[in-house]
Amino acid sequence: MSSERAMKTGSACPPPPGPGKLRLYSMRFCPYAQRTRLFLAAKGIEYETINIHLREKPEWFLEKTPLGKVPVLEKDGKIVYESLVCNEYLDGIYPDKRVTPSDPLEKARQSMVLALFDAKVISPYYKLVLGKEDERPAMAKQYVDGLQFIENALTQPFFSGDKAGALDYNLWPWLERLPMLKSSGVELSVDKFPKLTAWMKRMLELPEVKACSFSPEVHIQYGKTLMSGNSYYDMGLE
Numbered sequence: 685m686s687s688e689r690a691m692k693t694g695s696a697c698p699p700p701p702g703p704g705k706l707r708l709y710s711m712r713f714c715p716y717a718q719r720t721r722l723f724l725a726a727k728g729i730e731y732e733t734i735n736i737h738l739r740e741k742p743e744w745f746l747e748k749t750p751l752g753k754v755p756v757l758e759k760d761g762k763i764v765y766e767s768l769v770c771n772e773y774l775d776g777i778y779p780d781k782r783v784t785p786s787d788p789l790e791k792a793r794q795s796m797v798l799a800l801f802d803a804k805v806i807s808p809y810y811k812l813v814l815g816k817e818d819e820r821p822a823m824a825k826q827y828v829d830g831l832q833f834i835e836n837a838l839t840q841p842f843f844s845g846d847k848a849g850a851l852d853y854n855l856w857p858w859l860e861r862l863p864m865l866k867s868s869g870v871e872l873s874v875d876k877f878p879k880l881t882a883w884m885k886r887m888l889e890l891p892e893v894k895a896c897s898f899s900p901e902v903h904i905q906y907g908k909t910l911m912s913g914n915s916y917y918d919m920g921l922e
């Protein structure tokens with residue numbers, strides 16, 4: 685599926701990107717890295733990608749980031765990590781087509797929705813996908829309750845307003861992954877959330893989302909792999 689293998693322990697450190705060039709350290713299926721890829725696509729920024737094998741991280745990668753997580757950006761000898769930090773940084777250094785709000789109150793609102801999403805949706809999502817089978821129904825309930833908060837926060841066509849922006853891109857990856865939950869044996873869908881359903885349709889029409897998304901089938905295959913405790917690196921999904 686991938687033309688380039690992810691770089692792993694023992695692989696030589698790639699030379700730095702040339703002056704002014706941007707590099708993203710990523711993992712193809714990482715939703716956090718997808719946040720950054722969505723920003724990059726929406727803003728039309730050119731960049732190169734190096735995928736990291738997250739189970740066998742290269743030593744040089746850990747020297748770049750003490751957290752050892754993707755996404756990481758590298759440009760002109762500078763390193764930036766953490767998806768939300770990366771995204772703000774991108775809007776700062778490439779001010780064209782700004783997607784993060786400059787109004788302090790709107791910025792605060794978006795950060796609060798993201799904090800809510802983190803606690804109420806992302807957290808049960810991982811417990812559902814990676815947790816024990818007998819805990820899945822309880823996690824699914826928490827997850828659906830969390831989606832209700834997000835449905836309530838959607839008062840405009842997009843979370844960011846009339847057009848898609850930072851908040852939409854930062855939420856999107858976990859909603860795109862809803863089909864994965866089918867493999868958990870828990871029936872979950874956004875159908876009971878009409879505003880979220882309409883938003884997802886709108887998002888799927890955006891070129892930046894099309895450019896950075898996987899099909900439901902791929903997510904289901906990936907989800908099955910995760911839930912069976914296997915490594916996607918062994919499954920050719922790398």
Ligand SMILES: N[C@@H](CCC(=O)N[C@@H](CS)C(=O)NCC(=O)O)C(=O)O
Nearest residue numbers: 714715716738753754755766767768
């Ligand atoms: N808070 C981080 C989370 C990033 C994250 O958890 N990335 C995962 C891949 S989806 C990772 O790199 N995991 C490697 C590890 O935890 O060792 C962010 O927003 O960037």
